[in-house]
Amino acid sequence: xxxxxxxxxxxxxxxxxxxxxxxxxxxxxxxxxxxxxxxxxxxxxxxxxxxxxxxxxxxxxxxxxxxxxxxxxxxxxxxxxxxxxxxxxxxxxxxxxxxxxxxxxxxxxxxxxxxxxxxxxxxxxxxxxxxxxxxxxxxxxxxxxxxxxxxxxxxxxxxxxxxxxxx
Numbered sequence: 464x465x466x467x468x469x470x471x472x473x474x475x476x477x478x479x480x481x482x483x484x485x486x487x488x489x490x491x492x493x494x495x496x497x498x499x500x501x502x503x504x505x506x507x508x509x510x511x512x513x514x515x516x517x518x519x520x521x522x523x524x525x526x527x528x529x530x531x532x533x534x535x536x537x538x539x540x541x542x543x544x545x546x547x548x549x550x551x552x553x554x555x556x557x558x559x560x561x562x563x564x565x566x567x568x569x570x571x572x573x574x575x576x577x578x579x580x581x582x583x584x585x586x587x588x589x590x591x592x593x594x595x596x597x598x599x600x601x602x603x604x605x606x607x608x609x610x611x612x613x614x615x616x617x618x619x620x621x622x623x624x625x626x627x628x629x630x
Contacts, residue, residue, distance in 0.1 A: 467504045467573065468493045469552070470531070474511035482509070482523075483530050490534055500539055504548045505531055506573040512553030514576060521562045521569075524551045528568035557586035564590060 470489040472482040486507060494500065507527045512518050519527075528549045536544035551563050552573030563569055578584045 465502055465504055467506050467550075469506045469508045469573070471508040471510050471513075471553070477509065477511060483527060486527055487530055487534050490531055491538070494538065500535070500543055500547055504550060505535075506550040506552045507531065508552035508573060514554070516554055518554040518556070518559050518563075519551070521559075521566050524563055524569050525566035528566065532568050555587065557583055557590075560587050560590045 468490070470486040470493070472485045476482055476485045490505065494503075497503070507519075507524060509519055509523075528551065531549055532544050532547070535547055548570040549568055550571045550573045551569050552575065554576075555563070555572045555574045556577050560572060563572065572587065574584060574587055577587060
């Protein structure tokens with residue numbers, strides 16, 4: 464099992480410009496007393512974006528993800544920070560996955576409602592983050608996709624597997 468720590472802000476916090484401080488405080492509180500983050504995934508999921516059809520811009524997602532990684536480096540060291548996967552969640556769609564994945568500190572996506580549409584989810588799953596050759600997509604539904612270069616594995620409840628060609 465992979466624990467996913469989700470952090471994110473309400474619209475009022477974002478509008479006040481306090482989103483970075485807010486999510487860093489959430490992260491610090493979530494990992495307090497945790498000595499080993501090897502299998503932990505961090506997801507930035509702005510509350511205002513969940514189910515709204517609105518998503519953070521790639522720049523907004525990067526700003527928060529970079530600060531989360533910086534905070535992990537302060538708490539656990541650079542090696543742990545670099546090894547920790549930081550995902551973006553919040554109205555992830557096939558139309559915005561490429562721009563989100565261009566950001567250096569966004570390692571993957573936490574997909575919610577789009578995972579209910581097989582064609583949409585498969586389109587998201589087929590995206591390749593070429594800069595790092597590696598990214599991860601998780602669904603809030605009982606499904607996950609784990610990517611490593613060209614290898615794509617989709618396992619809804621462990622019943623189906625798609626290769627990189629979507630077969």
